[in-house]
Every structure is written in structure tokens, then in C-alpha cells.
Amino acid sequence: MKKFFLVKFTLFLLLSLNTNAQKSFHISSSDLVKIEQKYGTAGRQKVEDWDSMIESAKNQSILNQLQMVNDFFNKIPYKTDLAHWKKKDYWATPIEFMGTNGGDCEDYAIAKYFSLIKLGVPDSKLRITYVSYSKANSKYDQAHMVLSYYHKAGGEPVILDNINKSLQPASKRTDLTPVYSFNASGLWQAQTKGETRAGDNNLKSWKDLMNRF
Template identity: 30%
Template sequence: MGLSVYSRAWRAGIVACGLAWFGPAGLRAETLEPSAPAELIQRSVEPFGLAASSLPSGGLRDKWLDVQRRLDDEMVQLALCEGDRDGCVSPAALKFLDIVGAARLREGRARLGEINRAINLAIRPISDLAQHGQIDVWTPPLATLAHGGGDCEDYAIAKFVALRRAGLAPDDLRIVVLRDTIHGEDHAVAAARLDGRWLTLDNRRMAMVEDTDVRNFRPTFVIGPHGVMRYADAPLLADASGNHSAASLVVSSLAGSAARPFERAD
């Protein structure tokens, strides 16, 4: 299918990417650990240059742990198919291996761009409710490719895993949850660090955008090698006119104040 057709599909499906996430009870459990002030000192490691603290419990953490358990099974399937493509019984695994293989032939930014483009084209945007009959279903890459569709966190997870398989170090990969302050929705993207700069890989666009150039979003959570972390309370990255830069963000209250509860997207 041509790129223009997929572009129309993205526009039609963008509204499917407002993550409904979790019910109120689970949200209240997502609080900063008492040791947060000490952790918040490390401010330059995560995308957007903002401090983050470990999330010890809650719905988001449970979702990610479930994805990791399912990923273990998918990694076995990928290993089997990589060793015997002719005997592979999973078209999704073969497609994923082709995407990773093409990316390995490239270097630097081109490698990231190859995966961003290929995953965007391989998955059609569709809401969890339309596809699974329930809200907020997270799927690992092979399940997403087998379905042929997914919403923003499914794209982000697929890119996160593909980038790792393509050779990027765990410390240079993240999944970031952002609050779209214009549409009142939550959105997930993959993020990869290249030459000390974080690039966001978004299912809404082919071009990769550096975190300092993201506009009208507020980062709320980040997932990486240390599990699920919550960003310290921070102002909007930039308004529509671009009057504020991400570099000028100031973390409010490093002295242990809890971040606001994660708002549920309707």
C-alpha cells in the first residue's frame, strides 16, 4: 500500500491514540517513592532532560510487566525463526526480522529512521476498543504485527524492541508517555538517544523529532532499563507559538512533593 494511503489512515486513526489507561483506583497507587528527592538529582539521563523517579506500583507498571512476560515468549519465537526461516510458522516474526535486518544495514540516524518508517507502515492505527473490545490493551510486537493494527503504545513497544534487536544499547532506548495538552489525550512514543540527543519516533509522523523540538506535550512517564518511572511535575514543553523551549524547563519542587495524578483520557 502506498505511503499516501497510510498517511490518510494515520490521520483517520490519530484519535484512537488517546490512551485510556487505567481506572481511578490504580491511578492513586501511582505515587513517588519516599526516596524520590535523591533520585531526582539525576536530571539529564532521561528524554526531555527532566528528573524521573521509580514507580513502585500501579496500573502502568502492571501493564509493562505483562508486556515483558509476553515478550519472553516472542523472543523465543524470533530466535527459532531467525535460525530456520523456511520452517518459521509465524509470518509476523518473519516480518519483524525483515524490519530489523533492513535497519542493521544502516548506521546512526538512518537506522532509527528505517525502523520508525517500517513500523509505521506495518501497523494500521486502530483503537483498542475497536480491535480488542476493551480499553487499553498493550501488545508486544509479534502480536501487534499479527493483528495488523494497534494504537500508539503498540507502535512504541514495537519500535522499542526492534531498535534493541537492531543493536541499540538499553540505556539509549525509552518509551515515553506524553500528555497532549491541546487535545487532552495521552500519547506514547519510542525514544532513542543518538550522539547524546534524544529523538522521538512517533506513529503520527515519518520524521523523527528531537525532544527539544516537541511542542504542546507534557511528558508524564518514561519506561526504560530501570522499569517504569514518573517524571517530576513539569510545565508545558512549549505553546503553539513556540515561546518556550524544552531546555528552559524547570522541575517544580525537587524537595519531595508528589506529582499530580495521571489524568485519564476520555
């Protein structure tokens, strides 16, 4: 009986270790340990859930990838920078955003941007877009950020947003007025019709963000 119990326990232990080894597809075990040390088990679990989502999405159509990434991050609670980071403005890395389970509009857009880059979407098809968001039939207006996906250059983008959580073409988002957009390689200024390249991305907040990766 004792021998049978030891065999059974050994098999259980081996299966458990094997299951844990398969949890991470794109993150090293050492990095997961560091994430857990900094953000706790809940933070590590959120990152592992993201890792599994990326693995599941990698062979999907681009539309499904956009949907999966959008849905995953939109489940994270919205928190202002002042309440969450004790700072007026803070652009979190995706790990910081997931690890602390909270962030504001630019954190959603940034996390979605880098997740799609990880899935192989070209940088040229993605823009983090600074917009003015207004509510219908009201004077409410506020600064906001979304992620824009361009299937082809100069085409109409699909908007990934944390306020309106459904994927929609930009023409359907009459509540958003583009101001400027950027990605890793450039900065664009919105015009009445279209946009114009304003040069390289030299935004200070972007540089600070990249230094924390």
C-alpha cells in the same frame, strides 16, 4: 521433452526452496509456521518483512536504523484497543501487533523499542515515554506514547512517533508534554526541568506484556 521438463521443474523447485530458506534471518522456520497458523499468511508476511528490515538495518548508522524502524511500524494501521482487542487497555507484543496488523500508540512504541534492542541499541538509550499530546490552537489533549532515543545520557532525545511520523528532537515536539518514561530496567518521572528515577519498572501492563513473549 519430458526429461527436459522434469529437469526444469526440479531446478525451479530447488530455487523456490532456497529462496524460502533465505526469507528468515532471525526467526526460526518453526516459529514462522506457528505465526502463520495463528495470524494467517498475511500476518506471517508482515513478520517476514520486519525480519528483512532488521537484516537490512543491522549495518546502518543509528540514524538510519531509527528511521527504518520508525517507518516500518508507522505503516501499520492505527486501531484502538477496544476496537481491536475488545479491551480497554492492551499492550501487544511486536508479533501480535504485526500479526493482527493493527494497534494503538503504545503498540507502535513497544514494537520500535524491541526492534532497536534487537539491532543492538543499548536499553539505556531507549525509553517508552508516556506523554500528553495536544493539538496547536485547540483544547484537544490526550494521553499518548512515543519512543525516545537518547544518544547520550542526559541529552535531548529523538522522538519516534506514529502521529508525527518524522524523526524530531524533543525540543521540536512542543505538542508533547512528558509525564513518565520507562524501559526494561527502570521508571522515570518527568519534572519541570529534567526527570527523576522513580525505581524499577513495576508497571502491571509491562509485566503482562513480558509474560506473553
